[in-house]
Amino acid sequence: MFLIRNARRLPRICHDAGSIRTLFISPGEEMPTLTMTDLINKFYEILGTSKQFSMTGSDRQKLMDLLPRDRNELPARRMKDSYESAVIPITSNSDLRDRYINSHGTVRIGRLFEDLDIFAGHCCYRHILNPKSQGMPNPYSCVTALVDSIQFKSNTISTAEDIRLSGHVSWVGRSSLEISILVDQKNDKGSWKPITEALFVFVARDPMNQGAAFVNPLVGDTEEEKKFILEGEERNKKRRVTAAESLSNKPPNAEEIEIVHKLFSGLHEHVLGNQAIVLQPGVQRMSDWELNTLLLCHPQYRNRFNKIFGGFIMRQAYEIAHSTVYLYSKAKPKIVHIDDILFRKPVEIGSLIRFNASVGYVENKHIHIPVVAEVLKPETNERSVTNVFQFTFLSQAETPPAVILPESYLEAMRYLDARRHFKESGQLVTKR
Incomplete structure (x- = not known):
């Protein structure tokens, strides 16, 4: 219930492109109550997998029939549908703080990368709406394909303030999804300070992770939304050109x-x-x-x-x-x-x-x-x-x-x- 209520309350269009370049939807001023631990637990619920390790893993072969055979079976989605905001509560959880603090007293960047990957995957599953699997474990295997870029606005991440992650799907292909993420933290004046902006690309695979799976198309209702989604398409084209021109392919x-x-x-x-x-x-x-x-x-x-x-x-x-x-x-x-x-x-x-x-x-x-x-x-x-x-x-x-x-x-x-x-x-x- 929280996910739906939170998605309706927080998102609003970000018109100040100078302050938040990566996101179309601004996270607002509120601190979310959803934690990164909640997101991890949510994965097990969504996928119907066990938290305990098994040499054979979960039997997901039976979920193959739940995948759409044609993309037209999937309803269109909007950026607000995948939007989420979550917190890393390092100020109230001393054990968590010990995991994040480095020898200089600031936050370990490597730990933040782990959270970014988890958060991006969560946004993917919020975007996907498959009528055939309602009330069933999600048959999709969404995996990281590429981190397009991570830009650091601030190099000092304090352990004296909680860290907020906000993001949404910003472009989709037939089976790929680009996720835009903003990481911020309150400064000593109580204002939100951007720390990191990131662009992840995930691919949707079948339950056995053996082939591609169709994902819902992403549409915009306003010209501003359509322009933002088109920018994601341009980034995807640029990635293809860069790969083709790489030194592995051309002298x-x-x-x-x-x-x-x-x-x-x-x-x-x-x-x-x-x-x-x-x-x-x-x-x-x-x-x-x-x-x-x-x-x-x-x-x-x-x-x-x-x-x-x-x-x-x-x-x-x-x-x-x-x-x-x-x-x-x-x-x-x-x-x-x-x-x-x-x-x-x-x-x-x-x-x-x-x-x-x-x-x-x-x-x-x-x-x-x-x-x-x-x-x-x-x-x-x-x-x-x-x-x-x-x-x-x-x-x-x-x-x-x-x-x-x-x-x-x-x-x-x-x-x-x-x-x-x-x-x-x-x-x-x-x-x-």
């Missing part, structure tokens, strides 16, 4: 080739024979700045579909990226922007997952860190990439960090890819 352009040549010729002193290259002061080899960590994925890190929770993987990737920058810049860094977190394939319980972080690109005081997560199979020596992350940090050191130098073709491609990601988000980060 670097002439400008990028020249950049690498000038970088190599200008940052080291050439020597004759087989002697080692002597670097100029203020230059570091890329190969010297790679950090790895290996984790065994236990059942406690699982999601509702008996796979490893995407938010947990995001947290681990962020923390190794943060550690890499900390070591490189010799000062505590600030996270500025995250983009293009790709979820290529699910990670199974019991997997060995390795996170590889490296310094990919440095410009002024900004340091871009790509992180690759790959699953290792010791029995066959196979490894497969499951996730790719892109993090941009701002060094807090008094002196600018060293310039990074790639020395192989692979490192040069890593450098150029990191540079592309940094430049793409440059309008956001260079204002800081």
